[in-house]
Amino acid sequence: MTAQLIDGNALSAQIRADVARRTRALKERGLTPGLAVILVGEDPASQVYVRHKVKDSEESGLHSVLDRHPASLSEAALLARIAQLNADPAIHGILVQLPLPRHIDANKVIAAIAPTKDVDGFHVASAGALMVGQPGFWPCTPYGCMKMLESIGYDLRGKNAVVLGRSNIVGKPMAMMLLQKNATVTICHSATPDLRSHTLRADVIVAAVGKRNILTADMVKPGAVVIDVGMNRNDEGKLCGDVDFPGVREVAGWITPVPGGVGPMTRAMLLVNTLEAAERCLPKPQ
Numbered sequence: 001m002t003a004q005l006i007d008g009n010a011l012s013a014q015i016r017a018d019v020a021r022r023t024r025a026l027k028e029r030g031l032t033p034g035l036a037v038i039l040v041g042e043d044p045a046s047q048v049y050v051r052h053k054v055k056d057s058e059e060s061g062l063h064s065v066l067d068r069h070p071a072s073l074s075e076a077a078l079l080a081r082i083a084q085l086n087a088d089p090a091i092h093g094i095l096v097q098l099p100l101p102r103h104i105d106a107n108k109v110i111a112a113i114a115p116t117k118d119v120d121g122f123h124v125a126s127a128g129a130l131m132v133g134q135p136g137f138w139p140c141t142p143y144g145c146m147k148m149l150e151s152i153g154y155d156l157r158g159k160n161a162v163v164l165g166r167s168n169i170v171g172k173p174m175a176m177m178l179l180q181k182n183a184t185v186t187i188c189h190s191a192t193p194d195l196r197s198h199t200l201r202a203d204v205i206v207a208a209v210g211k212r213n214i215l216t217a218d219m220v221k222p223g224a225v226v227i228d229v230g231m232n233r234n235d236e237g238k239l240c241g242d243v244d245f246p247g248v249r250e251v252a253g254w255i256t257p258v259p260g261g262v263g264p265m266t267r268a269m270l271l272v273n274t275l276e277a278a279e280r281c282l283p284k285p286q
């Protein structure tokens with residue numbers, strides 16, 4: 001069997017087109033969705049990420065502000081800037097690019113973002129809302145993975161889903177989203193002794209570890225859906241995921257590529273969250 005590809009580039013383009021359409025409709029009602037992206041320091045990868053986020057926003061018609069600060073910025077000054085953005089009616093989403101310099105407590109900074117503007121979905125209020133199934137903001141990467149499953153019409157009810165990785169921004173929220181759709185979910189992590197014993201029973205596998213080839217063909221049930229969140233470099237320095245793509249695609253039913261899979265979906269879901277943050281500001285119909 002050769003797996004069918006879930007094309008993150010194509011799907012994210014559709015989502016961005018829908019965001020652009022809904023943004024035009026909002027603008028006609030006098031509301032322009034606004035995103036503030038805060039970058040502290042000169043980390044090269046972070047600079048690329050924030051440039052993409054600002055460019056994506058502008059292409060979809062959103063208003064965006066790139067808020068750059070030197071690495072020497074104090075924690076107090078950053079918190080004060082977030083307070084300003086929390087109070088700014090032109091800004092509906094606030095994103096602080098991680099990692100932050102070591103002298104700044106990232107937890108404290110994320111906690112300072114108004115939950116109504118937490119479009120990255122990292123605030124504990126957002127995590128809590130996801131946990132109890134209330135409206136909030138879902139973290140963009142697992143949200144994008146759910147959209148990929150939705151795009152192939154995959155019904156998770158009663159399926160075994162295995163998530164490799166338990167970070168607060170990918171693995172744990174991913175597991176919660178799969179659970180909400182009635183999958184039976186197993187979370188594996190660095191202390192799981194035998195990954196294969198779990199993955200072989202899985203109908204859906206989400207790999208979010210950050211290690212090349214953590215998932216190989218002998219670990220996958222024929223026909224399973226494999227979503228590769230990982231972002232690594234191969235020996236030639238090219239971007240690759242956590243999954244041994246050439247091997248696993250011969251066994252899986254569906255597979256996401258890297259690049260062109262989860263990455264563009266993550267970017268698209270940030271726009272969706274920002275748009276929804278703005279839409280929630282509209283007056284409620286009587």
Ligand code: NAP
Pocket residue numbers: 141164165166167168169170171188189190191192195208209210211214229230231232262263264266267
């Ligand atoms: P992270 O915070 O480093 O978490 C990695 C997780 O993998 C941890 O829970 C860790 O377990 C687990 N792990 C480590 N070794 C393992 C092993 N041998 N077997 C099973 N689990 C193991 O990373 P993250 O932020 O979740 O990101 C994961 C990957 O996704 C990275 O490659 C990152 O670059 C990528 N990513 C991609 C996107 C995108 O848009 N495509 C977005 C975010 C992240 P412990 O908890 O026990 O340490």
